[in-house]
Amino acid sequence: MKKYDLVVIGFGKGGKTIAKFAAGQGKSVAVIEKSKAMYGGTCINVGCVPSKVLVHDSIEGVQFDDGLKRKQQVVDALNNKNYHNLSDDSAIEVLDYTARFKSNEEVELYDEAGEVVEIITGDNIIINTGATPVIPAIEGVKTSQHLYDSTGIMNLKEQPKRLVIIGGGYISLEFASTFANYGTEVTVLEHGKAIMPREDKKVAAEVVRILEDKGVKFILEADTTEIADQDGFTVVKTTQGSFKADAVLLAVGREPNTDLGLEHTDIELGDRGEIKTDEYLRTTVDSIYALGDVKGGMQFTYISLDDFRIVKDQLFGEGKRSTENRGAVPYSVFIDPPLSRVGLTAEEAIDEGYDILENTLPVNQIPRHKINNDPRGLFTAVVDKKTGYILGASLLGKESEELINQIKLAMDYNISYEVLRDNIYTHPTMSESFNDLFKMA
Structure with missing residues (x-):
């Protein structure tokens, strides 16, 4: 069993940054990432960076296909840069395996065949495995050929003429705005009574007006009951009627990635399935920390970066920085x-x-x-x-x-x-x- 000073599970913003810093302090570091497509984390591969490339290009009048190509070029370049930033460091080992805890101190590494290839341990372990889109239990979800999550919708082969988005949250609105700019007919299905209910009412009303001016249709108090594929398109059935679509985006939230064998540890989960941490990002095991989306709360890459600062201060500093003193979060x-x-x-x-x-x-x-x-x-x-x-x-x-x-x-x-x-x-x-x-x- 190989021992490291620091083991990082997940190649996200906070994890990769603490790995690089620790290596610079002379520590031995292992970074475990099960998907080569995720070097660098959610933001640069399937989140803010690719989606904002599409946002930018849709505003600039770039054609949909050209926007997708540039998006992929940006993602590939950043993915490669992030990988080499760690793998080229002699103090860091990037391990392309799936990680599962065997105990509070031991992490098993599984290959693609599901076989354990190695067991490693570390003085401290960082969990930085992020979150994934929630897939609701709607009839037809598992069989539809025209259904996408926020990652899949950015990898379409061609632009849909009609897009139906299930969910009216912030991710939904970004894609609604982007696809409307590209000329797609967009319908947003929101189960609640309002769009952006936590925002200033005047501002939220203006958001809706602007998006409606683009052609986006909002259907409120709509619960989706079935997604049924037809000949070349899909029908989304709801309590407010049925809607035809060439593509359907599921955007009803994200949930923490915690399939890590936590049952073999003393790590506790919160009510929403997130890993519980204190204000210093320690889990209920003192030597294990959780950074970024997996611990719940605001799902922003800059929060993950600030999480790094907190843990860095715990492991290498005075231990004063915490979630309680990071200031206002925009x-x-x-x-x-x-x-x-x-x-x-x-x-x-x-x-x-x-x-x-x-x-x-x-x-x-x-x-x-x-x-x-x-x-x-x-x-x-x-x-x-x-x-x-x-x-x-x-x-x-x-x-x-x-x-x-x-x-x-x-x-x-x-x-x-x-x-x-x-x-x-x-x-x-x-x-x-x-x-x-x-x-x-």
């Missing part, structure tokens, strides 16, 4: 134009007892929109009236994915909204919108 939904959010909405702030100041700024009042030739969108900001600190912002509009990070910094460092309001910005830019957005009544 996110962007890459519809066209993108929606970016950090902190609280006005409704949430009021519910939490704040006396607030709020302002709303239509994008068509920002001078830069004339140059961008894109007046769509709405910016909102919420401030604590007592302290002047920013409580949150929702930015729907071009370049919002960049702007939101400036607001995050202001929130983390308790910078008054007046600083952003009165700051000097270059012109003509989208960031100078802060001069007007933060003019609170």
Whole structure:
């Protein structure tokens, strides 16, 4: 049995980064990855990078087939770069096997035939196995030839004329926007009563309006009951009627990858099947940590990267960094134009007892929109009236994915909204919108 200083299960953002850092500290490292297609993790192979290439190219007017080709070129290049970044390091061994725990300390490596080829152990073990799309128990799901998850929909042989998306969450909306830009007829089936119910209501309504202007149809309170293939197409049957499709995307959430033989360990799972961790990302076994999507919570690659920072501080630093002190976490939904959010909405702030100041700024009042030739969108900001600190912002509009990070910094460092309001910005830019957005009544 071979022993390493650090064993990393999964080649994701947090895992690959802690592996490289540990190797740089003179530690022996094993990185176990069962799929060569996943070197580098979800983001670069089947998540944010390929999907955003398609988003970008759909906006730029690139043809669907050409967008798919460029997407694959980008993925292949990053996959190869990530593999060699670790495999070319003499302190790191990349092991192409399936990992399963034999005990709290031992990890069995299985080949494609399901045979154990080796058992390894490490002083510390990192679980970084990510998450996969949820496949609901709908009649016809296992037999349909036109059904795809978020990975499969990016590998179509040809552009569908009609796309039905089951689920109305953020992944669903990104694909709805992208395929609509390519000219596909898109229908979104949402079982709830609203799209983006946790977002600012004004902003969510504007998102729906913009997507409907692209031709996207939203069917609310629709429960899918059956997916039935016909001659060359599929019929999606729901409580709100039936819908014909050349392709169907299942986008009803993602679940942690925990098929790791955890029953042979003292690692505990949470209510949603995630690996339980404390604020330092330790599992219920002190020498085992979990990073990224497998531990539940926000499924962003930058969260996985910050998870790396926490574990690095545990293993090589002072142990002070934790999930409790990483600050406000922004996110962007890459519809066209993108929606970016950090902190609280006005409704949430009021519910939490704040006396607030709020302002709303239509994008068509920002001078830069004339140059961008894109007046769509709405910016909102919420401030604590007592302290002047920013409580949150929702930015729907071009370049919002960049702007939101400036607001995050202001929130983390308790910078008054007046600083952003009165700051000097270059012109003509989208960031100078802060001069007007933060003019609170």
